[in-house]
Amino acid sequence: MNYKRLGDYIIEKVEFNEGNKYDLLLGVSNNKYFQKAKTNTIGVDLSKYRVAHHNQFVFNRATTRNGDKISIALRKGETCIVSPSYRIFEVADENILNPDYLLMWFKRPEFDRYARFKSHGSAHEFFDMDEMNDVELPIPSIEKQREIVAQYEAVANKIKVNEAICEKLEATAQALYKHWFVDFEFPNKEGQPYKSSGGAMVYNEELEKEIPEGWEVKSLSDISKQICVGFVGSIYDDYCEKNIGIPLIRTTDLNLSGIDYSNLKYVSKEFHNKNKKSQLTKGDILVARHGSNGMPSIFNLETEANCLNVIIIKPNQKIANSKLLYCFLTSKNSINQIENSVSGSVQDVLNTKSISDMKICFPNNESISIKLGIKLNDIEGFKTLKTFENQNLTQLQSLLLSRLATLEG
Known part of the structure; x- marks a missing residue:
């Protein structure tokens, strides 16, 4: 099976909140979605926080005490800021690798186990950008990726409708x-x-x-x-x-x-x-x-x-x-x-x-x-x-x- 190295398809993004341009502070759940940050921001310099834009991935490189999962999510919509310790990247060419398809790969329990296995450190373990770049995955044609994403999202939307009911x-x-x-x-x-x-x-x-x-x-x-x-x-x-x-x-x-x-x-x-x-x-x-x-x-x-x-x-x-x-x-x-x-x-x-x-x-x-x-x-x-x-x-x-x-x- 022909797996591709993820690092050849993504770009790390490092942008800080200079001038406190953004004030929506979010965290990332190990269930792969953004959530309200638990940080008390009173007196905190938000200019040191990282900026995440639409269709950018954000992950917490710290994997210790994280329920054997890695916290990663794909930002949709409004720009937000996240912890300085988080890492951010985006797909280099969305006509080759679909961000939503990539998120599906990250949602697999096998990826969580892989990230924990590849984490390193003594008192605290980390899965950083180097390890993320070395992730390997199948990347079929963009048409096939979009078809897979459409199937998955159709199920997800039905779940949301039922939840609302x-x-x-x-x-x-x-x-x-x-x-x-x-x-x-x-x-x-x-x-x-x-x-x-x-x-x-x-x-x-x-x-x-x-x-x-x-x-x-x-x-x-x-x-x-x-x-x-x-x-x-x-x-x-x-x-x-x-x-x-x-x-x-x-x-x-x-x-x-x-x-x-x-x-x-x-x-x-x-x-x-x-x-x-x-x-x-x-x-x-x-x-x-x-x-x-x-x-x-x-x-x-x-x-x-x-x-x-x-x-x-x-x-x-x-x-x-x-x-x-x-x-x-x-x-x-x-x-x-x-x-x-x-x-x-x-x-x-x-x-x-x-x-x-x-x-x-x-x-x-x-x-x-x-x-x-x-x-x-x-x-x-x-x-x-x-x-x-x-x-x-x-x-x-x-x-x-x-x-x-x-x-x-």
């Missing part, structure tokens, strides 16, 4: 929950908003506000079947291959979009059968105990699964289903309760008692919560379809990236 669906669910359970504008017997239509309200001393007559303050444990913590301890010897194992959900699999099922670990059936308390069923809510404390996700697979070091809430679906409890857990009041429960904790680890004791204003008339739950479930079902679709599209992106290595240069 999921955000709108989640906002709708949150607004509906707030309308019914916070603003108390659930439909009365005539189908009119309860509070604004003059529904009876009573003062609640615990909440220090008026709540609908027939509602009361309950603990989360009162409206859940069970709240417990998943397996805690060493699990290394119980890992096994996917084809013979049971999926294991960890804190790292939880994110703001839900549970990421694309990179699961698997444990033996013996481990799963022995640890019944941490066994999962569809509809269980998993809550991160550390890191993103209190971040909930709904487990929505039909298959058996187990979990590691997360709190499990098993909803009483007849009273308050999974999505209703999820909306409660992500409401402002709940987030404040969780933050208060971990503040002052030595390790900032969320425990089951803190979750169990969370307070929710809840109707004694269960038909109200059931009706809301049905509406929220419909929204969640569509959102789940889009989420699974995105996880499949992400796998397709990985496949497209892996094929780059087999192209003829």
Whole structure:
């Protein structure tokens, strides 16, 4: 296979921010995109920072403590400034090497491993311009490169569309929950908003506000079947291959979009059968105990699964289903309760008692919560379809990236 030396196709660019012409300071993520810089710029001389223009690559040459990845991104749009320690280069001739094609090469996990392997230094390791120049890759015809980029970007755009749909669906669910359970504008017997239509309200001393007559303050444990913590301890010897194992959900699999099922670990059936308390069923809510404390996700697979070091809430679906409890857990009041429960904790680890004791204003008339739950479930079902679709599209992106290595240069 005919690989080409990258250094023959790129030019290093060294331009400093003289006269403080630019003030948009950005950093580079190891996920290959630009992000807001964490640097406190008060009193800092920005003229010493480097300038990055449209279609220029920026990378952090320091690879130590960077999650086994190299931070590199392709600047699009507005000119920005970056750390003086970063390195910047551009493609010499975009009719020979497409910058977006090159970025795809950098997104491959194999390139991250290569960059870590080629990094040098003692206390701190670096992958600098010399090493970048020595990178080898296939460079097919510019027409082929553009075709590959178009395929990849079509998938990326579809992912963005689905993400936008999921955000709108989640906002709708949150607004509906707030309308019914916070603003108390659930439909009365005539189908009119309860509070604004003059529904009876009573003062609640615990909440220090008026709540609908027939509602009361309950603990989360009162409206859940069970709240417990998943397996805690060493699990290394119980890992096994996917084809013979049971999926294991960890804190790292939880994110703001839900549970990421694309990179699961698997444990033996013996481990799963022995640890019944941490066994999962569809509809269980998993809550991160550390890191993103209190971040909930709904487990929505039909298959058996187990979990590691997360709190499990098993909803009483007849009273308050999974999505209703999820909306409660992500409401402002709940987030404040969780933050208060971990503040002052030595390790900032969320425990089951803190979750169990969370307070929710809840109707004694269960038909109200059931009706809301049905509406929220419909929204969640569509959102789940889009989420699974995105996880499949992400796998397709990985496949497209892996094929780059087999192209003829």
